[in-house]
Amino acid sequence: MNKFDSSQLRPRLNHTSEGWLVQVYSRDRRLLCVLEASHAWTFLLGCGVGVLVAIGWFNLARHTPSATYVPSTMPPQMMVD
Secondary structure (H helix, E strand, O other): OOOOOHHHOOOOOOOOOOOOEEEEEOOOOOEEEEEEHHHHHHHHHHHHHHHHHHHHHHHHHHHOOOOOOOOOOOOOOOOOO
């Protein structure tokens, strides 16, 4: 029979899924959803990207000249046949 050798275990490099887990149950003990640490990291990454897009959008809108319509003061020319 093979004996367990702990030196063969490889260390895990993915630490984003460790730490905590939230399980949400309904009133009749059915599992509704599971929130893991990776969900929080993804949410924070999305918030960071959203802030960067908002800053870029604000800077682009500030430096873009406004395209306001200015009506001409000259009367239109009459077309004569």
